[in-house]
Amino acid sequence: MAVTMNDVARAAGVSLKTVSNVLNDYEFIRPATKKRVQDAIAELGYEANLTARSLRSGKTRMLGLVLSDLSAPYYAELASRLMKAASRRGYRVLVEQSDAVGEVELNALQGPFRQLTDGLLFTPLVIAADTIADRLGKKPLVLLGEHILDPRFDLVTMKNGEAAAALTAHLLAGGRRRIAVIGAHPDESAGSAGLRLNGYRKALDEAGVPFDAALVAPCEWRRDNGAAAVAGLLDKGVEFDAVFGLNDVLALGAMHELLIRGVRVPQDVAVAGFDDIDEARFASPSLTTVSPGMEEIAERSIGLLIDRIEGREAEDQAAHIEAEFQLKVRESAP
Amino acid sequence: MAVTMNDVARAAGVSLKTVSNVLNDYEFIRPATKKRVQDAIAELGYEANLTARSLRSGKTRMLGLVLSDLSAPYYAELASRLMKAASRRGYRVLVEQSDAVGEVELNALQGPFRQLTDGLLFTPLVIAADTIADRLGKKPLVLLGEHILDPRFDLVTMKNGEAAAALTAHLLAGGRRRIAVIGAHPDESAGSAGLRLNGYRKALDEAGVPFDAALVAPCEWRRDNGAAAVAGLLDKGVEFDAVFGLNDVLALGAMHELLIRGVRVPQDVAVAGFDDIDEARFASPSLTTVSPGMEEIAERSIGLLIDRIEGREAEDQAAHIEAEFQLKVRESAP
DNA sequence: GCCAAATTCTGCAACGATGTATGGCAGGAA
DNA sequence: TTCCTGCCATACATCGTTGCAGAATTTGGC
Numbered sequence: 001m002a003v004t005m006n007d008v009a010r011a012a013g014v015s016l017k018t019v020s021n022v023l024n025d026y027e028f029i030r031p032a033t034k035k036r037v038q039d040a041i042a043e044l045g046y047e048a049n050l051t052a053r054s055l056r057s058g059k060t061r062m063l064g065l066v067l068s069d070l071s072a073p074y075y076a077e078l079a080s081r082l083m084k085a086a087s088r089r090g091y092r093v094l095v096e097q098s099d100a101v102g103e104v105e106l107n108a109l110q111g112p113f114r115q116l117t118d119g120l121l122f123t124p125l126v127i128a129a130d131t132i133a134d135r136l137g138k139k140p141l142v143l144l145g146e147h148i149l150d151p152r153f154d155l156v157t158m159k160n161g162e163a164a165a166a167l168t169a170h171l172l173a174g175g176r177r178r179i180a181v182i183g184a185h186p187d188e189s190a191g192s193a194g195l196r197l198n199g200y201r202k203a204l205d206e207a208g209v210p211f212d213a214a215l216v217a218p219c220e221w222r223r224d225n226g227a228a229a230v231a232g233l234l235d236k237g238v239e240f241d242a243v244f245g246l247n248d249v250l251a252l253g254a255m256h257e258l259l260i261r262g263v264r265v266p267q268d269v270a271v272a273g274f275d276d277i278d279e280a281r282f283a284s285p286s287l288t289t290v291s292p293g294m295e296e297i298a299e300r301s302i303g304l305l306i307d308r309i310e311g312r313e314a315e316d317q318a319a320h321i322e323a324e325f326q327l328k329v330r331e332s333a334p
Numbered sequence: 335m336a337v338t339m340n341d342v343a344r345a346a347g348v349s350l351k352t353v354s355n356v357l358n359d360y361e362f363i364r365p366a367t368k369k370r371v372q373d374a375i376a377e378l379g380y381e382a383n384l385t386a387r388s389l390r391s392g393k394t395r396m397l398g399l400v401l402s403d404l405s406a407p408y409y410a411e412l413a414s415r416l417m418k419a420a421s422r423r424g425y426r427v428l429v430e431q432s433d434a435v436g437e438v439e440l441n442a443l444q445g446p447f448r449q450l451t452d453g454l455l456f457t458p459l460v461i462a463a464d465t466i467a468d469r470l471g472k473k474p475l476v477l478l479g480e481h482i483l484d485p486r487f488d489l490v491t492m493k494n495g496e497a498a499a500a501l502t503a504h505l506l507a508g509g510r511r512r513i514a515v516i517g518a519h520p521d522e523s524a525g526s527a528g529l530r531l532n533g534y535r536k537a538l539d540e541a542g543v544p545f546d547a548a549l550v551a552p553c554e555w556r557r558d559n560g561a562a563a564v565a566g567l568l569d570k571g572v573e574f575d576a577v578f579g580l581n582d583v584l585a586l587g588a589m590h591e592l593l594i595r596g597v598r599v600p601q602d603v604a605v606a607g608f609d610d611i612d613e614a615r616f617a618s619p620s621l622t623t624v625s626p627g628m629e630e631i632a633e634r635s636i637g638l639l640i641d642r643i644e645g646r647e648a649e650d651q652a653a654h655i656e657a658e659f660q661l662k663v664r665e666s667a668p
Numbered sequence: 669g670c671c672a673a674a675t676t677c678t679g680c681a682a683c684g685a686t687g688t689a690t691g692g693c694a695g696g697a698a
Numbered sequence: 699t700t701c702c703t704g705c706c707a708t709a710c711a712t713c714g715t716t717g718c719a720g721a722a723t724t725t726g727g728c
Contacts, residue, residue, distance in 0.1 A: 002684095004683095004684060004685085005684070005685065006684080014707075014708090015707065015708045015709080016684095016685090016708090016709095017686080017687095017707075017708060017709080017710095018706085018707060018708075020685070020686060020687095021686095021706095021707085023685095024686080026706095027705095028704085028705050028706055028707090029705095029706070029707085030705085030706065030707090033706080033707080047445070047446070047449065048684090048685080049389075049449070049683085049684050049685065050446055050449055050450060051385060051388045051389045051394070051449070051450075051683085051684080051685090052389050052683070052684035052685040052686090052713090053684080053685055053686080054385045054685090054713095055383075055385045055386050055389050055683090055684080055685075055712095055713050055714070055715090056684080056685045056686050056687090056712080056713055057685085057686070057713090058713080060385070069414060070404075070410055070413055070414040070417065071407075071410050071411040071413075071414035071415075071612070073405075073407060073410070073613075076404055076405050076407070076410035077405040079404055079405075080403060080404040080405035080431060081405075083404065083429065083431060084431065092428065092447075092450075093429075094426065094428055095417065095427075095429065097414065097417060097418065111381070112381070112382075112384055113426075115381065115383070115384055115385075116384060116385075116426075223612060223613070223615075223616045224616075227616065252613070252616055253616050255618065256616040256617070256618055256620070259618045260618075278405070278557060279407075279557070279586070279613055281557075282557045282558075282561065282586055282587050282590040283590070283617070283618070284589065284590055284593045284594075284617070284618050286590070336714095338713095338714060338715090339714065339715070340714080348677075348678090349677065349678045349679075350678085350679090350714095350715090351677075351678055351679075351680095351716080351717095352676090352677060352678075354715070354716060354717095355676095355677080355716095357715095358716080360676095361675090362674090362675050362676050362677085363675095363676070363677085364675090364676065364677090367676080367677080382714090382715080383713085383714050383715070385713085385714080385715090386683090386713070386714035386715040386716090387714080387715055387716080388683095388715090389683050389684065389685090389713090389714080389715075390682080390683050390714080390715045390716045390717085391683085391715080391716065391717095392683080
């Protein structure tokens, strides 16, 4: 049905292999032959069969991206950028949503998903470094965003702790003393939540402000949870003059709840988030947050992964890349 | 390197083809044989090579999704749902971002992207129905969201016109008479923008409110454009008591600009959007909008596409499915 | 116990590309 | 003339799977 290399070969009066050689830029081909083949290709509208090529070469030119949920704005923006960066280098990205379910994460590491891709960008939310190492095959893997600083794995991330500390310091400098933290993950210290919480505590320490566990609300990073967490604090009568949402959607959910209840932002309570999603700039009031250098993260993680795949990177050492962050001071916490 | 069907066959003491038969649920296999094969598979940790299977069968069990930009919240949420719906049926989704560039849309229809997928979910923003028909191969295609109501194509969409009319009627019922519209696409009538604008005009007509072209601001559907459009209207001195953003991010951008300039929402100007993205519920004030029945859209478009792929649907007639919408009245336009 | 039919299993040839090995044919050196 | 080298093109095997056709075995009816 479709035009194959064989048809092209027949049309150009050469062997099948010569067509293959033309396509793969083989050195020794008479210009005249090359032209005949290329003309035949154009005439017949030949397109290489990627599946056959993959079977033969063992490469798919697809990268896997494993994240919890594409509908989360941060991941959506990141995925969009990653796909564009990959596309520029001749790769596609296949996305797998784990919903933070360990089994799905595992399957992404070894199952059919792995087979379909030449390398993986992985955001491990549930499974641990040793599990990854166990199940990891020979294909390259770059960890994304979280902070499993393990000599076995490449990692591209941002300065979670430093950024959180800088943001907290900013709130403290604004005179806030009781800063609620929303979105902690108590059983985890290496993930973004843990690192950001550490940054927060460090900034408090440095300012000599005591840490109060009552101000920390654990929850998953969703808008409605942010709102519920603030509601919980208010209902319990916990006093606070600022809210630090460990990511933007949490902060925005929290801000919504505050405003509904007549709490003024930032006059009564300042609000700050983390991620600088597009929405943060246009919220009302606009949201003070940390910009994680997403463009740099996308570009460098794709670059690193493809370098590994194509063997351009020394294999003996894992790369640990930390993108630069920027504090974005806006209305919600001036 | 990897375990192949041949290895399994040897281990189970059967022919390679019998292993294949077991994997493909061939009817006539002795239970004992089946078990021997399955045990061998489990023991060796055999996993089918999807590339080889694709080459042989001509199917990839991947669906293509073509949209303009995954970082737009509506598309991100839609893509997430589509991927989950596809996953339940044993398919994966490969996303292509067109950035509303015609050439990319074309390539998605016929290039390598098409080859990698068994069927396409396509949101045509630039190219026209005839172009699609020209370049369309034999693989199934379902149009998504836009309104190319053409007997040649399957279409899953929502009642854009009706919903826009209902929303406009709601604003009119609230006493608004000068409703600005943001995000029109003047050169296009079959797309979402055109249909929604028509619905708006229809509702005005029915209420006997004159249409004023000065109230219509054309722009692409981005948050910053929404803000800029409102700024333009205000600066030009155009009077209005409501803003209808043709989608939510436009409305949210508009609302942001209004609030910055001290215009009260909804007291001075009501604001309404379209899409009911997650963010709408948590904006401040929360955004009145139209919920497009996204779950239904996702479920039915995936179902339809897979039915076509697997030949379960009569081929002689295109399906035109319109999901039900819901008006979500919130604070921004009570 | 025999034959036809039903069941169970197998071998071969693809799917469409690429790597390896090798075959011709020039032209220059011996 | 003979041999070698460099250039260009080809044949064959192969990647791992499934469709087709048919071989081998069992079953059932009488």
